[in-house]
Amino acid sequence: xxxxxxxxxxxxxxxxxxxxxxxxxxxxxxxxxxxxxxxxxxxxxxxxxxxxxxxxxxxxxxxxxxxxxxxxxxxxxxxxxxxxxxxxxxxxxxxxxxxxxxxxxxxxxxxxxxxx
Amino acid sequence: xxxxxxxxxxxxxxxxxxxxxxxxxxxxxxxxxxxxxxxxxxxxxxxxxxxxxxxxxxxxxxxxxxxxxxxxxxxxxxxxxxxxxxxxxxxxxxxxxxxxxxxxxxxxxxxxxxxxxxx
Numbered sequence: 001x002x003x004x005x006x007x008x009x010x011x012x013x014x015x016x017x018x019x020x021x022x023x024x025x026x027x028x029x030x031x032x033x034x035x036x037x038x039x040x041x042x043x044x045x046x047x048x049x050x051x052x053x054x055x056x057x058x059x060x061x062x063x064x065x066x067x068x069x070x071x072x073x074x075x076x077x078x079x080x081x082x083x084x085x086x087x088x089x090x091x092x093x094x095x096x097x098x099x100x101x102x103x104x105x106x107x108x109x110x111x112x113x114x115x116x
Numbered sequence: 117x118x119x120x121x122x123x124x125x126x127x128x129x130x131x132x133x134x135x136x137x138x139x140x141x142x143x144x145x146x147x148x149x150x151x152x153x154x155x156x157x158x159x160x161x162x163x164x165x166x167x168x169x170x171x172x173x174x175x176x177x178x179x180x181x182x183x184x185x186x187x188x189x190x191x192x193x194x195x196x197x198x199x200x201x202x203x204x205x206x207x208x209x210x211x212x213x214x215x216x217x218x219x220x221x222x223x224x225x226x227x228x229x230x231x232x233x234x235x
Contacts, residue, residue, distance in 0.1 A: 033221065033222055035221075035223055035224075043207060043209075043228070043229045043231075044226065044228060044229070045160075045209065045211075045224070045226040045229075047223045047224070047225075050221040050222075050223055052221070091159060091160065093224075095222060098222065100147055100148045100213060101148055101165060101167075101173075102222070103150070103162055103165065104150070104162075104211075104213075104224055105162060106152075106159045106160045106161075107159060108158070108159045109158075109159050
């Protein structure tokens with residue numbers, strides 16, 4: 001069963017607007033971590049933000065924030081004041097457990113395009 | 117964090133040949149490294165977990181005899197694609213986690229990736 005679901009294959013947003021990228025997950029573990037990565041056309045994977053399952057507050061990193069709804073098992077990424085450089089693929093990912101052997105699996109991704 | 121270097125970044129080979137991809141953790145001793153494969157316009161699929169000094173753990177559906185992984189030291193893991201065929205053409209990317217160190221979130225630090233094209 002797919003454990004990370006991103007239902008938006010592609011999104012177009014006007015520059016300077018805020019955008020929300022959806023992510024839902026499925027796990028029976030109590031301890032898990034949720035991540036968002038950005039992948040520009042160059043292929044590199046850029047870590048954006050992390051939310052631990054026990055974190056009570058939503059994570060924020062600059063223009064990025066994670067809307068963590070634990071009961072709904074959702075971890076949406078919010079990008080405020082979007083910029084042209086935000087155009088890229090965005091992946092939601094999850095780690096079950098907290099050990100060096102804990103695997104991180106990725107969702108199918110959302111391609112975000114920012115219009116000038 | 118961790119700095120991960122991957123080599124080569126691009127490789128083109130003939131069908132039937134073997135290709136080795138190196139992944140180095142430059143500033144962190146990694147007992148575990150992860151190898152992912154990404155087909156065009158698709159997500160990253162975990163292939164295997166590379167364990168220093170022991171056998172790799174392969175994901176279901178990944179042929180261990182075709183994708184040989186060796187993790188001989190705490191800073192180097194290699195992926196060898198044996199008898200490569202055009203369907204093996206893909207973007208291969210390795211990663212390291214610093215989980216276990218105090219206060220880290222355990223995110224993956226990725227190499228630059230290796231784009232394999234098999235003719």
